Amino acid sequence: MHTAHLLATLVTLYLGILYADGRAFSPWSRDGSFNPGNASKYKGDDLAPVYYAVGPEPTINTTVAWTASTIISLNASSTVATLDYGSEAAGIPFIYVQSLSGPAQLELRYGEQFPALQNPNGDGPWTFINGLTNTFRTETLNITTTGRVESFFVQGGQRWQSVRLLTEAPISLSAGLRLTSDHLAPAQLSGRFSASNPLYEEIFDLGGRTVQAACIDRGAAPSVWEVTSDGVRVRGQQTSQSIVGINFSNYTISFMTKVIQSGTAFRVASGVFPYGAYFVLTTQSTPYLDTNRTVLPANSLIWNYGWSMVNQSTLAVPAVHVLPLKTPIVPDTWYNIALEITSTGYNISLDGRSLAFISSEEILALLNPLWGSPTWYSGTWGFGPFQGQDAFFKDVKVIAKNGTVLYNNSMMSSDVLAEYSVLPNPNPVCMDGAKRDRLVWVGDFAHTCRVVLHSTNRLDYLRGSISQALAWASDHGPTAGFVGMDSPLGTTALSKAAYSDHLYSLFDYQDLFILALGDYYWATGDLAFIKAHWSQIGAAVDGRLTLNNPTTSLSETPDIQGIYFLGPANGSAASAVNVLALQRAASLASAVGDVASVHKWTAVAQSISTAINSLLWNPESGVYSLSTAYPDDFSLAAIAFTIRAGIANATQAAAMIQKVPQLRLGIGFKDSSMVNSTATTQLSPNTQGFLLEALFLAHRDFGTPLDSARVLLDTFWAAMVTQNQYYSGASWEYTYPDGSPGIDLFTSLSDPWGAAPTYLLSEYVLGISATKPGYTSWSMQPLVEGLGLTHASGTVPTPSGPIEANWHIVGNNATICVSAPKVSRGQIVFGGQKFAVSGGQQHCVNVAL
Ligand SMILES: *[C@@H]1O[C@H](CO)[C@@H](O)[C@H](O)[C@H]1NC(C)=O
Ligand SMILES: *[C@@H]1O[C@H](CO)[C@@H](O)[C@H](O)[C@H]1NC(C)=O
Ligand SMILES: *[C@@H]1O[C@H](CO)[C@@H](O)[C@H](O)[C@H]1NC(C)=O
Numbered sequence: 053m054h055t056a057h058l059l060a061t062l063v064t065l066y067l068g069i070l071y072a073d074g075r076a077f078s079p080w081s082r083d084g085s086f087n088p089g090n091a092s093k094y095k096g097d098d099l100a101p102v103y104y105a106v107g108p109e110p111t112i113n114t115t116v117a118w119t120a121s122t123i124i125s126l127n128a129s130s131t132v133a134t135l136d137y138g139s140e141a142a143g144i145p146f147i148y149v150q151s152l153s154g155p156a157q158l159e160l161r162y163g164e165q166f167p168a169l170q171n172p173n174g175d176g177p178w179t180f181i182n183g184l185t186n187t188f189r190t191e192t193l194n195i196t197t198t199g200r201v202e203s204f205f206v207q208g209g210q211r212w213q214s215v216r217l218l219t220e221a222p223i224s225l226s227a228g229l230r231l232t233s234d235h236l237a238p239a240q241l242s243g244r245f246s247a248s249n250p251l252y253e254e255i256f257d258l259g260g261r262t263v264q265a266a267c268i269d270r271g272a273a274p275s276v277w278e279v280t281s282d283g284v285r286v287r288g289q290q291t292s293q294s295i296v297g298i299n300f301s302n303y304t305i306s307f308m309t310k311v312i313q314s315g316t317a318f319r320v321a322s323g324v325f326p327y328g329a330y331f332v333l334t335t336q337s338t339p340y341l342d343t344n345r346t347v348l349p350a351n352s353l354i355w356n357y358g359w360s361m362v363n364q365s366t367l368a369v370p371a372v373h374v375l376p377l378k379t380p381i382v383p384d385t386w387y388n389i390a391l392e393i394t395s396t397g398y399n400i401s402l403d404g405r406s407l408a409f410i411s412s413e414e415i416l417a418l419l420n421p422l423w424g425s426p427t428w429y430s431g432t433w434g435f436g437p438f439q440g441q442d443a444f445f446k447d448v449k450v451i452a453k454n455g456t457v458l459y460n461n462s463m464m465s466s467d468v469l470a471e472y473s474v475l476p477n478p479n480p481v482c483m484d485g486a487k488r489d490r491l492v493w494v495g496d497f498a499h500t501c502r503v504v505l506h507s508t509n510r511l512d513y514l515r516g517s518i519s520q521a522l523a524w525a526s527d528h529g530p531t532a533g534f535v536g537m538d539s540p541l542g543t544t545a546l547s548k549a550a551y552s553d554h555l556y557s558l559f560d561y562q563d564l565f566i567l568a569l570g571d572y573y574w575a576t577g578d579l580a581f582i583k584a585h586w587s588q589i590g591a592a593v594d595g596r597l598t599l600n601n602p603t604t605s606l607s608e609t610p611d612i613q614g615i616y617f618l619g620p621a622n623g624s625a626a627s628a629v630n631v632l633a634l635q636r637a638a639s640l641a642s643a644v645g646d647v648a649s650v651h652k653w654t655a656v657a658q659s660i661s662t663a664i665n666s667l668l669w670n671p672e673s674g675v676y677s678l679s680t681a682y683p684d685d686f687s688l689a690a691i692a693f694t695i696r697a698g699i700a701n702a703t704q705a706a707a708m709i710q711k712v713p714q715l716r717l718g719i720g721f722k723d724s725s726m727v728n729s730t731a732t733t734q735l736s737p738n739t740q741g742f743l744l745e746a747l748f749l750a751h752r753d754f755g756t757p758l759d760s761a762r763v764l765l766d767t768f769w770a771a772m773v774t775q776n777q778y779y780s781g782a783s784w785e786y787t788y789p790d791g792s793p794g795i796d797l798f799t800s801l802s803d804p805w806g807a808a809p810t811y812l813l814s815e816y817v818l819g820i821s822a823t824k825p826g827y828t829s830w831s832m833q834p835l836v837e838g839l840g841l842t843h844a845s846g847t848v849p850t851p852s853g854p855i856e857a858n859w860h861i862v863g864n865n866a867t868i869c870v871s872a873p874k875v876s877r878g879q880i881v882f883g884g885q886k887f888a889v890s891g892g893q894q895h896c897v898n899v900a901l
């Protein structure tokens with residue numbers, strides 16, 4: 053009831069906005085001309101806001117256009133400037149102070165969505181890992197002179213920023229971001245698409261903006277630590293852990309720390325991810341007027357166990373413990389801190405004086421071996437002062453119970469950067485999001501790779517991501533051959549043993565990675581790259597096969613930690629995606645001449661397909677079962693991958709597509725029939741992207757209806773472009789059924805896994821696909837009827853130049869035109885007819901509908 057009502061409201065709203073008067077689709081535009089992506093800038097350039105407003109509070113009504121001469125004046129009555137960059141941008145924030153009448157403090161706040169500016173922490177902090185950005189989305193600048201002031205940290209992605217004057221005296225300034233990624237208008241990218249329904253062009257454009265912010269050049273995320281001859285200087289940020297101590301236990305750690313401002317912090321008994329016992333020391337005073345003394349009381353030892361001192365949506369932490377310091381710590385003074393892990397708890401001392409004892413009982417209940425260490429007395433250590441703090445660390449010593457020195461590091465050599473995972477990113481890579489986590493996830497890469505191929509065409513990011521995943525491959529044990537699932541940004545594969553518990557734990561991400569490899573090769577024809585990595589690729593494919601049950605052929609739960617992301621073990625989705633990966637792998641094997649693997653993988657794919665049909669097809673319900681254990685449940689991923697792998701025949705595909713509406717929830721579809729329908733159920737653009745391809749494919753090959761595909765485009769993806777308060781110009785991680793971001797402020801609104809329509813509109817609606825590697829041969833099979841379009845046009849980058857294509861409906865005919873590089877040949881396919889097309893000039897065919 054609730055959902056249906058909501059939906060009716062939304063549909064009315066969208067229709068009202070969508071077809072207002074046929075002009076460019078920009079629902080929040082002031083005069084119809086606002087184009088959020090128009091201001092093209094390259095990495096290294098300064099990006100100015102597009103619009104701004106000045107007032108007592110942040111406002112979404114940023115009505116004034118920013119020009120080259122804009123100077124903002126803030127004073128005691130107009131304290132806040134709201135800056136709107138128009139769409140997702142990544143960079144190092146700067147303020148240019150034009151004039152000031154006394155020392156000033158400015159609080160800068162960032163958000164992908166507007167409501168973040170109304171939250172004290174913006175849309176942060178990012179507590180899951182140190183992603184070589186500012187952990188915090190609120191930072192304070194101390195302004196003493198005119199001129200340019202830059203933040204120390206990158207802010208990985210935002211559309212919105214506020215600048216709040218915390219002091220009384222007026223100040224005038226301008227502001228912007230020094231870009232760490234290109235910020236090009238979608239129209240300037242190599243891959244383009246437009247159509248008679250401007251909504252579809254807006255949805256296509258999400259992908260190009262997303263991969264511009266979420267893919268970064270080598271070194272574009274600079275180190276967040278500064279190595280000096282007096283130790284490392286670490287400004288307020290999430291702790292980063294040493295990889296050396298991951299297996300240490302029952303040790304005493306001691307180190308020297310000197311506060312530059314506000315306090316210092318460290319972690320012990322942690323996983324390599326920042327999950328463990330966390331200690332923050334505060335000084336009497338802080339330079340910042342906006343320091344929250346509830347979170348950071350003065351003169352205290354504050355401790356917690358888990359991710360952070362503050363709750364962040366899905367990363368909850370217990371209430372913090374605060375112990376007053378009997379003797380204050382003061383800035384610019386070196387202190388020795390020691391923590392001994394005893395048989396009953398942690399003994400903490402400062403310059404030899406006991407500071408606190410924390411009993412193991414207080415921690416036992418909070419262990420989380422998935423991210424942290426398995427016991428309270430084992431695990432590594434890390435350093436990272438809290439928000440607004442800044443401190444040095446040196447002379448770190450770790451001593452075993454028997455007196456053996458396990459670790460001794462002056463922290464004065466740049467080697468510490470790799471050891472603590474805070475190197476400038478060593479590879480050009482695509483991350484899972486612009487602002488947050490910033491891990492190189494290989495599952496997401498199944499989408500990311502194709503989005504890049506159809507938008508920026510930055511192949512260096514694809515090769516860099518693939519190389520990094522392969523470098524992080526498992527080299528022993530039951531996961532041998534598996535590629536690194538989520539390798540971090542700031543270190544090299546020499547660190548992989550320390551991360552290994554996490555690196556191979558979503559088994560079907562191996563398959564999704566192989567799909568991306570196939571797509572990379574098919575689009576580029578880059579056989580040299582595939583050959584250079586062939587032994588590792590083969591090992592990854594063969595490694596994954598060890599998870600298949602020798603009797604049933606289905607993907608089962610092995611005796612190692614991990615799960616299938618797309619569905620349960622012995623299930624349709626996990627097994628079907630493996631079939632699709634094996635088909636791709638066999639075609640790669642054929643290209644490199646590995647005949648044995650072609651035969652093996654083709655045969656295995658065939659036997660899994662047969663097994664899925666005999667063990668998992670449910671003829672009564674007309675859909676593949678979720679798994680052998682859940683015969684009457686079904687999922688989007690199983691429907692998507694059984695169709696894509698050709699496991700489902702025409703009848704089965706048609707039956708399954710009829711089932712999709714049963715998973716309808718609010719603006720989209722929930723992942724499976726096992727998922728409850730609530731107002732906070734997360735709808736996944738990732739899974740629905742896989743589904744959308746299957747819907748297009750089945751329509752093309754079997755003539756199945758497009759109703760659910762239209763729901764996905766017109767209602768689900770529309771939510772990412774029609775709501776000004778959430779709009780980032782990029783694709784999202786999750787939504788709620790009502791169309792708002794699905795992890796509240798934490799949601800990544802620049803997540804490549806949410807951008808499938810970018811490649812699907814190009815491949816299926818414009819209809820261009822390679823029929824030989826590198827598009828030396830290609831086909832154009834457009835989707836002319838069924839989406840309510842009258843024309844579409846676009847450009848697909850290929851190694852020998854762009855393919856430009858368009859189609860128009862004229863009366864009862866369609867005119868289909870394409871021009872492709874001279875060296876290529878192709879064909880237009882329509883209504884059972886095929887028209888051969890040679891490259892080098894435009895060809896049009898006129899066909900009756
Ligand atoms: C938008 O881009 C077009 C094409 O590059 C340019 O001609 C136009 O001046 C730009 N408009 C604005 C407002 O920057
Ligand atoms: C923004 O402007 C609109 C129309 O001018 C007004 O209805 C709305 O209340 C304003 N919103 C805010 C947050 O100021
Ligand atoms: C404060 O700034 C606002 C906006 O810039 C301006 O309109 C107002 O006159 C200023 N007030 C004072 C007292 O300077």
Ligand SMILES: *[C@@H]1O[C@H](CO)[C@@H](O)[C@H](O)[C@H]1NC(C)=O
Pocket residue numbers: 155156194195196313339
């Ligand atoms: C901030 O500026 C004031 C001068 O107003 C100065 O006394 C103080 O040391 C500065 N603090 C920092 C952290 O730069």
Ligand SMILES: *[C@@H]1O[C@H](CO)[C@@H](O)[C@H](O)[C@H]1NC(C)=O
Pocket residue numbers: 172344345346347362
């Ligand atoms: C300070 O932090 C507390 C605890 O998180 C929070 O409830 C409060 O709203 C914060 N105050 C401000 C002014 O941000």
Ligand SMILES: *[C@@H]1O[C@H](CO)[C@@H](O)[C@H](O)[C@H]1NC(C)=O
Pocket residue numbers: 361362363368369370371372
């Ligand atoms: C986080 O939220 C939980 C549940 O509401 C609460 O018990 C806990 O105290 C919160 N932690 C912090 C640090 O505020």
Ligand SMILES: *[C@@H]1O[C@H](CO)[C@@H](O)[C@H](O)[C@H]1NC(C)=O
Pocket residue numbers: 301302394395396429
């Ligand atoms: C470490 O200490 C714990 C708790 O006292 C004890 O159970 C464990 O055996 C010790 N481990 C080693 C390797 O000494």
Ligand SMILES: *[C@@H]1O[C@H](CO)[C@@H](O)[C@H](O)[C@H]1NC(C)=O
Pocket residue numbers: 452453454455456
């Ligand atoms: C002392 O303890 C460490 C760590 O547990 C161990 O590696 C080392 O072999 C021990 N040394 C002696 C002499 O027992």
Ligand SMILES: *[C@@H]1O[C@H](CO)[C@@H](O)[C@H](O)[C@H]1NC(C)=O
Pocket residue numbers: 295296298299549550
């Ligand atoms: C830690 O111990 C585990 C299990 O013995 C081992 O597999 C892993 O390689 C070790 N990690 C490091 C960083 O030494």
Ligand SMILES: *[C@@H]1O[C@H](CO)[C@@H](O)[C@H](O)[C@H]1NC(C)=O
Pocket residue numbers: 665669701702703704
């Ligand atoms: C499709 O598969 C189903 C289930 O195996 C089978 O009953 C049906 O005959 C097949 N249809 C076609 C057209 O092959």
Ligand SMILES: *[C@@H]1O[C@H](CO)[C@@H](O)[C@H](O)[C@H]1NC(C)=O
Pocket residue numbers: 726727728
């Ligand atoms: C779905 O809701 C039911 C009833 O509230 C609950 O028992 C079950 O655990 C929920 N399932 C999931 C997957 O959340």
Ligand SMILES: *[C@@H]1O[C@H](CO)[C@@H](O)[C@H](O)[C@H]1NC(C)=O
Pocket residue numbers: 862863864865898899900
């Ligand atoms: C439609 O196409 C047919 C040939 O396919 C052609 O004879 C006819 O003139 C076309 N009509 C229009 C309106 O273009």
